[in-house]
Amino acid sequence: MKRRRIRFDTVGLILPALVLLLWFAVTAWGGMPEYKLPSPQKLLYVLADFATGRLGITPYSGTLWGHLFHSLRRVAGGFALAAACGLALGFLSGRIPLARRLVDPLIHLVRTIPGIGWLPVAIVWFGIGEGNTLFLIALASFFPIYLNTVHGTSQVPEVTLRAGQMLGAKGFTLFRTVVLPAAFPDVAVGLRLGLGVAWAYLVLGEVTGVTEGLGAVMTDGRMLGHVDIVLATMIVIACVGKLTDWLLLAACRAVCPQMRRGRDVP
Template identity: 70%
Template sequence: MKTRKFDPVGWIVPILVIAVWWAVTRFGIVAPYQLPSPQTLARVLVDFATGWYGLTPYAGTMFLHLWHSLYRVLTGFALAVVLGLPLGFATGRVRLLRRLFDPFLGLIRSVPGIGWLPIAIVWFGVGEGNTRFLITLAAFFPIYLNTMQGAAGVPDLTVRAGRMLGARGLTLFATVIFPAAFSQIAVGLRLGLGVAWAYLVLGEVTGVTEGLGAVMTDGRMLGQVDIVLAAMIVIAIAGKLTDWLLCALCRCISPTVRKGGRNA
């Protein structure tokens, strides 16, 4: 998980996409109600954040909706971490527990997220509980699987060396197993956070009144594609920023990652 320097090559594709986007809207290849121009979308984004132009019913409400969405993502992700990390370490280090839990969890993981939506609504109702359940469920499996693989992949020689130096129990875990497995764990955390943002939209389109997913649903029903795209862009930026913060936290936690010995 090394800190990346600015790479101008990474801007080539976005610039090309914006150029094509401008061309197809400028010359009428795509109707404005299907795809607004980059200039129009930029104004809608500014209006969404500031309310300067009053272009949509959501003028000036971006930070309110972002806060609600961010809170749901972080609480659901935190619950997935609390469940996924201990279970992943347990099944990764204890073969009997892996044989006991892994087949059952594999069956649950095989059900697509949209398949859980009806039963989630029955169990938790429409709104906060349903959304948080879907986010937690989605984020749990990447965290659990990568933690299990990381814990299981710690060489026995490394563990024996730690014991020879006097490490036992929690000390052995904190000084040997956890650092050795952390690069794999960090991958799972990043994947889990990413799918948490994806499942946020699935949860918020089912009845909540505040949140970026709710804005997207209302915008679609009102035929305002511009506000739908604006909400998508805000989600993309928020997801990227939270991923960056998670990477920074992982570098602080793990000496191996901080030294750049392994990449997550």
């Protein structure tokens, strides 16, 4: 039995390293004031204090994990709602032409509205708080999940469907054994895109009066002039967002083992 080697592409470190060097040079010798762009060393201290609370250099000392918990809960809730609706409608529209003719025009019409345009309406409908944030996350995540599911489901070759029917697969059995495995790579792409959008819209939802969450910290830090904590929060969101993407990809590979390693990871 062959063991899969986990290969790490070091080429991906080149650009981050160059950005870090440029950042260090600009803050050390370029005359960039710290209140506009703190140095990498300062930001590292802020991150450590944000997580541990041992340095006491910002008002947000030791508050990272509580804010992260609330943000993760909101992302998970909004993404789960978007996935449930997007997958259900996507599979129906992908396999039933009448459903696609009914649903597609409205969805393509609504998805052209920018997310920020929904913000005042969401505040009126759900007020300031959890409902508003969950609505924005779910709405934005829904579209890539739906579109990729429709594409993958509708592109299943007819010869594959006929082969399954010849082997006795009908109805839900045909969907589970033929349609779903064939469409799943596209479905996985949609889920990953939707999760990325969920993290982006988390910040939009949390800047509207929510008191706990990473987006709330970013808003508060901006108002108080703490650019360092704003950048630290952005780094946390990027890292946690990437981690959740890895976890989702691992789950997709568990569901669909034929997704080949190395070709489906950007």
